[in-house]
Amino acid sequence: MGDEIMTTQKRGLLLVNLGSPVSPLTKDVRAYLQEFLSDQHVVTLPKWFWQPLLRGIILPMRSWRSATFYQHMWRKDGSPLVIYTQKMQEKVQKRLPNWDVRYAMTYGQPDIGETLHDMQNAGDDQIVVLPLFPQYTQSTHGGIIQQVRDSGVKVAFIRHFYQQPQYVKILAKQVDASYQKGDYDAVVFSYHGIPSAMVKHGDPYLKECRETTAAVTKLLKLPHDKVSMAFQSKFGPAPWLKPYLKNTLMQLAAMGKRNVLIVTPSFVEDCLETIEENDVQNYQTFRASGGQVFDAVPPMNASDDFCDFLATISAEELSDVGGRTSEN
Template sequence: MDKSSVVAILVNLGTPEQPTSSAVRAFLNRFLSDPRVVPISPWLWQPLLKGVILPLRSPKVARLYQQIWMDGGSPLQVYSEKLAEKVSSCIQGRCRVRLAMNYSHPSLETVIHEEIEQGVETLIVLPLYPQYSVSTSASVFDACARALQSEYTLPNVQFIRQYYDWPGYCELLAEQIQKRHIQYSASYPLIFSYHGIPERYVQAGDPYARQCEQTTRRIVDLLALPDDAWKMSYQSRFGREPWVQPYTDELLTSLAADGVKAVDIISPAFSVDCLETLEEISCQLKLLFFRQGGVEFNYIPALNAQDQHAQILSEIILEHIR
């Protein structure tokens, strides 16, 4: 394979351009209009989305972004850019590395069109979602398909649907946890909190929850944690329908009611830190736990742009080049 004609595209979800109500509204409109994310008839969903949800939710979400905004943009944007730069360094010229977003700039469709114009022969698409879900990885696949529909010359496309089971990934998460130097127990548990999905997705065949369980079990085994020293839950539910349980907020409330005063929490579903980790976990869930009687709450950061994280992603890409 001619290395000069190979491009690897790292794809993340996306982010508002600014922490303002109008920018958040534009981003949420793109995100929540994706039928992979909200599989409801647009005739029913769009009036509700544009008439009720966006006007009410956008100002609130904008205020949350303002609390975590960084000099270079949102944390997801900043960390994703740094991670892509490091992956490119690890690749050492054996292919080019691009970053794209599914619901913001630079869009995946734009990046694919640009590369086809430059004569790319092979695209390696790596969604930055360790576990596969129809609402994340499948949506990236859809965006690839849309981009290619209008092209006359199609490149080879290698789509990497998950990497939670790639050698070294769970080991790196285990090392991240070990840096805390905590002896976890029933009175000081480690919580694995994953982004949730509706229960009906699982019933329809989405393997996400099973892959989250496998991720947790692998890390627990690596750390040799006793069964009472860890818990697993799901966060970020939206709407009234049942989502995969247990819910992280309810778990924290239950632990506090049982007299637990200290917890560590990690979210292995996120490749880089974002609103759901830096605001929802580190602020909202921390405050909830404290209000219920907890006294110590520590969020263990995502892998972000760590050298070892970039090395693992580069190994995945190079394996597909080979």
């Protein structure tokens, strides 16, 4: 009888990414930034102080500048982040043919709550929510968790996956493929930064970034004197996790380390930070400081190995009888 019940249950998987403007036009970038920067999981300042500053100064100044960056990286079929998220969803669906696999964005469309309700209405009895961020931090996961709870839909929630052996092997394979192609003086693991105050208040992000770096370094037996960690994409005047990537690159060049390989484990797909910030801005900073070779390990994007992994950990999340409902 129990087996019959299990076979009639329909399982769903919701892949969640950050989001993207609907177009690189300034008005659409502004709308996206307003939603993103209004999330108190991202900017923790009091609304009465932050909102006038955001609407009166930051959005008018930042929107057009960000729009030029999006225009540089935009493809004919849209934003790279959205394109790769869609490809992940399609590939994982093929690997889980009896599941209902969808994707949503924390900011923009498809909306998390609406998609969860659609899945519930379609008959999904057990739903896994999988944020596409290997390391947990309030700034990315907090908004997702809040939207899931607001939806009222019971789900199993995968909080992080940086520690999964299969993920570490895939990341190490990516790094090794690039590392073997050149004679590098330094390997920099660069993660998206977060405000230092978040870590002081218990956010595990820094610890998880360090453990990610250590796991890959150990697996590949990289020389420890070549490996370092840095953080990028700082926003606003408050102190963020250090060292900042730009400062690290300038210091490496000053030390005579002119051939650098960048690894970006917190970005699973190409996006503004990998395409515009690293491939253009940080490359220019390094070259202007005397550096010569600036290579970046490609993100996982929608690789077969990564999509295999996403399918595997999603199935494992519901492998116990009845599944789990960790967020509602």
